[in-house]
Amino acid sequence: MTAAINLNDTSSSAREALRESLAVSRGGGIMRSVTLLAGAIPVVILLGEPLLVVWLFALIGWNALLVPPLERALVIPLIDSDPVRARLRRAGMVLFGLSLTTVMPIASWAQGSVFGAIVAVGWALSSATQVLVYYSRDRLLLVAGMAPIVLGALIGPLLAYRGVSWESAAAVLMMLIALGAGGAFIGRSDKLIAKATEEAAARRSAEASSLAKSRFIANMHHELRTPLNAIIGYSELLRENALEEARAADVADIDRVLAAARQQLMMIADLLAFSELQDDRLQLETKLFDAALLARETANAFRPAVEANHNTLAIDIAAPLGDAHTDPAKLRHCLEHLLSNAAKFTRDGAVTLRARRERSLRGDWLIFTVEDTGVGIAPDRLGAIFEPLTQGDDSATRAADGAGMGLAIIARIARLLGGTVSVESTPGQGAAFTLRVRADMSDHADAGALRAGAA
Numbered sequence: 001m002t003a004a005i006n007l008n009d010t011s012s013s014a015r016e017a018l019r020e021s022l023a024v025s026r027g028g029g030i031m032r033s034v035t036l037l038a039g040a041i042p043v044v045i046l047l048g049e050p051l052l053v054v055w056l057f058a059l060i061g062w063n064a065l066l067v068p069p070l071e072r073a074l075v076i077p078l079i080d081s082d083p084v085r086a087r088l089r090r091a092g093m094v095l096f097g098l099s100l101t102t103v104m105p106i107a108s109w110a111q112g113s114v115f116g117a118i119v120a121v122g123w124a125l126s127s128a129t130q131v132l133v134y135y136s137r138d139r140l141l142l143v144a145g146m147a148p149i150v151l152g153a154l155i156g157p158l159l160a161y162r163g164v165s166w167e168s169a170a171a172v173l174m175m176l177i178a179l180g181a182g183g184a185f186i187g188r189s190d191k192l193i194a195k196a197t198e199e200a201a202a203r204r205s206a207e208a209s210s211l212a213k214s215r216f217i218a219n220m221h222h223e224l225r226t227p228l229n230a231i232i233g234y235s236e237l238l239r240e241n242a243l244e245e246a247r248a249a250d251v252a253d254i255d256r257v258l259a260a261a262r263q264q265l266m267m268i269a270d271l272l273a274f275s276e277l278q279d280d281r282l283q284l285e286t287k288l289f290d291a292a293l294l295a296r297e298t299a300n301a302f303r304p305a306v307e308a309n310h311n312t313l314a315i316d317i318a319a320p321l322g323d324a325h326t327d328p329a330k331l332r333h334c335l336e337h338l339l340s341n342a343a344k345f346t347r348d349g350a351v352t353l354r355a356r357r358e359r360s361l362r363g364d365w366l367i368f369t370v371e372d373t374g375v376g377i378a379p380d381r382l383g384a385i386f387e388p389l390t391q392g393d394d395s396a397t398r399a400a401d402g403a404g405m406g407l408a409i410i411a412r413i414a415r416l417l418g419g420t421v422s423v424e425s426t427p428g429q430g431a432a433f434t435l436r437v438r439a440d441m442s443d444h445a446d447a448g449a450l451r452a453g454a455a
Contacts, residue, residue: 003333006051007107015083017137018090022071033064040104044117055103062100067093091144094135095429098145101127102152120156120342124149150176220268228265232258255304266336266406273333273409282416284327286441291366292321292355298332299353302339309347311372318356326441330413331366334421337406338370338433346374346430357439364439365419371432377425384422386411410435417441 037060044052078086104125105120131145139189153176233257242250273282299315306313324331342351351372356365358365377385386407407421414421419437 014087014138015079016350017141018075018079018083018087020137021090021094021135021141022075036060036063043104043108044122047108047116047119049107049111052104052107055100055107057104059100062097067097071082087138087140091140094131094141095144095147098127098131099148102148105152106156106159109160111227112160113161117160120152124153124156224268225265228261228268232261232265235261252308255308258351259305261309262301262336263340266333266340268339269333270406270409272412282413284416285329286326287328288323288325289328291324291357291439292317292319294324294328294332295321295335295353295368297356298335299339302336302343305340306343306346306351309343311343311346311348312350314351314352316354318354321355321366322364322439324439326366326417326437326439330417331437334410334413334417334435334437335368335370337410338368338435340376340429341406341433342370342372346372348431349373366437366439368435368437369432370435371430373430376427376429377423377431378427382423382425386421 037056040052044056071090074089075093077088078089102124105123108116108120108123110116128146128149131142131149135141135145235254238432239251239254240256242254295317296315299313303313339351339353349372351370354369354371356367358367410421414435414437417434417437418441421433421435423431423433425431
């Protein structure tokens with residue numbers, strides 16, 4: 001143990017260990033004195049040693065009256081300026097205090113009775129446990145505290161059995177084994193506590209980093225959306241003027257600008273949604289709205305993107321779709337993604353948005369299906385298509401770009417909306433994505449949040 005002592009250790013961990021030992025010494029001092037009196041007075045009376053009364057009051061006076069001012073005067077002022085001297089002074093105080101404590105077990109051994117031996121062993125083990133718990137982080141303080149206890153364990157049995165004998169040797173051996181076992185246990189516990197403390201600190205650091213990341217993403221989301229909304233707004237005005245003046249070439253160019261801007265806007269929203277889903281912060285904001293109107297507006301907003309690849313867009317809404325009481329922004333986000341995917345992977349084909357209402361005893365459902373006649377999805381990709389950073393076509397030659405987060409986000413949001421998203425596809429013939437959500441989430445917001453967070 002002494003080989004591991006570094007008397008010149010001035011590291012921050014050494015200063016922290018010293019501060020911890022001082023905090024232990026100051027905290028609960030009165031309670032320790034009361035416990036000491038309650039436990040020692042009956043033992044002193046039963047042992048019948050009047051001098052132990054003097055010892056008891058000397059020990060309490062040292063712990064309760066002398067140690068606090070000595071620490072304030074001799075140790076605390078030097079922790080930052082001269083930590084080596086502060087540790088040596090603190091070690092000297094620990095050595096003296098434990099030497100004074102060891103008087104009891106030595107006196108108990110000296111009586112040569114079974115009761116005295118029991119008292120000595122119990123007192124020594126109790127003292128050793130306190131030292132191992134309080135000073136295990138500082139080897140110097142640990143040695144200073146254990147040295148008197150070990151010395152008492154060696155001398156006490158010799159006094160009890162009047163010299164060296166097999167009885168005294170056995171008693172010494174048993175005492176040392178007990179002290180060693182206690183030290184091993186406390187040492188292991190100290191390592192576990194230190195590891196748990198490090199893990200807790202790392203977890204707090206990770207949580208702080210995650211919170212900072214989320215705040216940054218939220219701020220960037222706002223900063224990037226503002227200019228993109230302006231671009232989209234002005235482009236729509238330019239498109240209306242171009243349509244009125246029959247400038248077909250300009251309309252086509254503006255449609256490309258609108259498609260790119262809306263795609264970028266959706267990717268920014270994806271980034272924020274993905275961050276909120278990871279941190280379990282995505283919440284529903286339910287309101288009453290016209291589901292058919294939302295579906296038409298969303299599809300028409302993506303019409304330029306669909307038609308940019310020479311596709312046709314059809315909207316098939318089975319009446320009556322009726323009102324919905326759910327989160328319109330998140331529902332729109334899902335539909336935008338499905339339409340965007342269909343537009344990206346379909347050329348010279350057709351994209352269709354179908355919507356219908358399904359009634360059941362458990363409540364009404366809104367079912368949206370986006371069909372396309374594009375490249376389709378290979379069967380071996382269908383199982384992983386809703387996983388993060390996965391796309392239906394990972395080949396180097398695929399024409400459409402994307403981060404691969406969209407479908408994963410849709411799947412999580414669908415669960416948040418109380419539903420599911422599924423896909424059917426035939427390679428070379430197209431794909432059909434079906435989004436099924438509750439029509440009324442006014443009473444299911446909390447449950448939906450739990451499902452999304454647990455997914």
